[in-house]
Amino acid sequence: MAELSLNNIVKRYGSFEIIHGADLDVKDGEFVVFVGPSGCGKSTLLRMIAGLEDITGGELKISGRVVNDVEPADRGIAMVFQSYALYPHLTVEENLSFGLRMNGNPKADTERRVRHVAEILQITELMTRRPKQLSGGQRQRVAIGRAIVREPQVFLFDEPLSNLDAELRVQMRVEISRLHKQLGTTMIYVTHDQTEAMTLADKIVVLRAGNIEQIGAPLDLYDDPANQFVAGFVGSPKMNFLRAEVTGVKAGRATVVLTGDKTVRMEVPLSDRSVTSGAEVTLGIRPEHFGEAGQGEADLTVAVDVAEHLGNTSYIYANFGGEQLIIEQPESRNLGKTETLTVSLPAARTFLFDTAGKRLR
CATH class of the missing domain: 3.40.50.300 (P-loop containing nucleotide triphosphate hydrolases)
Known part of the structure; x- marks a missing residue:
């Protein structure tokens, strides 16, 4: 030993x-x-x-x-x-x-x-x-x-x-x-x-x-x-990353708007107090942490490219504003290539990173 x-x-x-x-x-x-x-x-x-x-x-x-x-x-x-x-x-x-x-x-x-x-x-x-x-x-x-x-x-x-x-x-x-x-x-x-x-x-x-x-x-x-x-x-499938911008900071929380669709806005907890409004950031979320529409802080609608069905789990490969996402669904869905899917972003399950990759929360 x-x-x-x-x-x-x-x-x-x-x-x-x-x-x-x-x-x-x-x-x-x-x-x-x-x-x-x-x-x-x-x-x-x-x-x-x-x-x-x-x-x-x-x-x-x-x-x-x-x-x-x-x-x-x-x-x-x-x-x-x-x-x-x-x-x-x-x-x-x-x-x-x-x-x-x-x-x-x-x-x-x-x-x-x-x-x-x-x-x-x-x-x-x-x-x-x-x-x-x-x-x-x-x-x-x-x-x-x-x-x-x-x-x-x-x-x-x-x-x-x-x-x-x-x-x-x-x-x-x-x-x-x-x-x-x-x-x-x-x-x-x-x-x-x-x-x-x-x-x-x-x-x-x-x-x-x-x-x-x-x-x-x-x-x-x-x-x-x-x-x-x-x-x-770390993790397979890997974490999804979405480009975003900070539009406001208050009381340990940041308001971010997704670059791919500026109508998608949400508040997330913030641990780095040096972040200011206007900062470019990356929002991260794992495939299994997307929620059903209406159950998170913000909803986003994605265009489905491919649905990979694995029995009781499906992986949805989708496009959101030019960014590729992988979304895990708990059950198989009959989603075609031209269909869309709406999911939610729960703030508690997201991460925030600056342009250098430093974690902000």
């Missing part, structure tokens, strides 16, 4: 800085997920923890020990990559035991560990097969098993499910979650998949352009995003 501490971690390639002073504490036994768009630095940060990338600046501690200059093999870490990286000429049993045998681990202990891992991952019947005889999900189990058998202090996962089809991804998410509960080991997981992040994590770290934008529990980030980037990135 282990806890990790990242203090002002920096990564540069020459004069180009990739990670700009990352600070993060990971508790013993915690499941932490790094999310962010491509190129944000999440895999680079993971590889620095693993020791596969040098740390340019800052301090990395594992269980209180500074490991900046410690070799990867001596950090007590095991990593599962996007590619399975199995030896094609070896059986499953030989793949699982390879690292232990190369390190001179006693034969009896190696056999014990391999049997234990095979039971945990339910791959006992696959032990004599070679990788080409396994499905994608089975190969991923073996790759994870090869990490478990080392009995590391920390598991690192770098987008391990990206090569699997949708059904297998769901299955493996359940397996990894079950595995974490069973082992109780500290895990750090990199993904771009919102569902993986929301369902697996104890704590999510949202990165953008080498900076940590927000850290928190999944539902805390979903309900209380720090800025417009986090609000738009």
